Amino acid sequence: MNGVKVYDKVDGLWVPHINLQLFAGNTYYIDYATGLDTNRGTDTNPGGPWKHCPGDPIAAGNAGATILLPGDTIIFRGGITYYGAIVCYWPGTSGNVITYDGNSAETWGSGRAVIDPPANYFFNINGQNYITIKYLEMTGSSHTTNWNDSGIYSLSANSYITIRDC
Secondary structure (H helix, E strand, C coil): CCCCCCEEEECCEEEECCCHHHCCCCEEEECCCCCCCCCCCCCCCCCCCECCCCCCCCCCHHHHHCCCCCCCEEEECECCEECCCEECCCCCECCECEEEECCCCCCCECCCEEECCCCCCCEECCCCEEEEEECEEECCCCCCCCCCCCCEECCCCCEEEEEECC
């Protein structure tokens, strides 16, 4: 793409296209009760939060198309149960972890978010590094006695995984 420039038309003017997702450190919001995967995902206002987390196999729209980058944070609305399972497809880096937060600041919703997955895991972190999972209540699910049933699943080597206040 050497020499190719992409422009967007904004208020009748053509301006250079900037893909904000190229900049790490985005915060995304998940509200299973009222969010929509076609929303922006970047704020808590109406039309803001997603229903599904990026990495959830049934996420669609913007939530399904989003690639998490090192430094990104996913905040689940407190007091809301998330009925999904999350595959961590993307690693963080040293100093820029990817964080899954169940409302630890208690500023969005009431108390902790809850994850109750339909699958045999809450999070699949298989082979990923620099992931933090914090302040989530993980409950329920219809686990069997299969060898691979687990709350947080990983079959291969991981480094720098933090699970805190869960």
